[in-house]
Amino acid sequence: MTKLIIWDEALVTNKFCYEALDRTMRDILRHSYGCDGMKPFGGNTIVFGGDFRQILPVIPKGSRQDIVQATLNSSFIWPFCKILKLTKNMRVRSGSNDLNSAYIQRFIDWILKIGNEVLGDNEDGESYIDIPEEFLVPWISDPVTSIVQSTYPDFLAHFTSPS
Incomplete structure (x- = not known):
């Protein structure tokens, strides 16, 4: 069973994609493996790679507020995230x-x-x-x-x- 998923350039993705993956993994892992359905992503570690200084999710004809609301840090998943910064290029x-x-x-x-x-x-x-x-x-x-x-x-x- 997978314990780690690495999602590169994740910050350009709409938060609904993360939330859909979260719900799917909770359902599958709870029913198939008896994992705790309360933990984000069924208890698996997800590494969201990206740079907040780069482009945000694209929302066709969306306002600034629509775009901000589509970001990962506007998701219910955000409080479960731990920020790590790379220091060497x-x-x-x-x-x-x-x-x-x-x-x-x-x-x-x-x-x-x-x-x-x-x-x-x-x-x-x-x-x-x-x-x-x-x-x-x-x-x-x-x-x-x-x-x-x-x-x-x-x-x-x-x-x-x-x-």
Whole structure:
């Protein structure tokens, strides 16, 4: 029987999805395994991964209040959640070389400043943020080709490699 479920990017999901999973697991585990039907998710551990600074659930034509009410922290499940914060960015640690790692670290620092509202003027609900030149994708001829070549510079040399 499963004891752990990891739900990545969970914070973009409507709270009704978590609540439906909770009810389903309580019912199944109570009837099939005699588990305590009062515990959230039938007593299983659920890891909800995500970043509250990123996008919230999308509610078509919803108001700000509708969107906030659709979030996990507006669910009856929220009081049972324990918040854990990651403190190390593993992508920086796995950089291929010092130059690449330094570039990635600068990019991550810039993104965090945006997420923490250190950059941008947000007095009226809108922000304009200058993107540093080093983070811009060089424009070759066609924007899609430029993005693909920038993201996967050695794609043609390695696309048949199983590794």
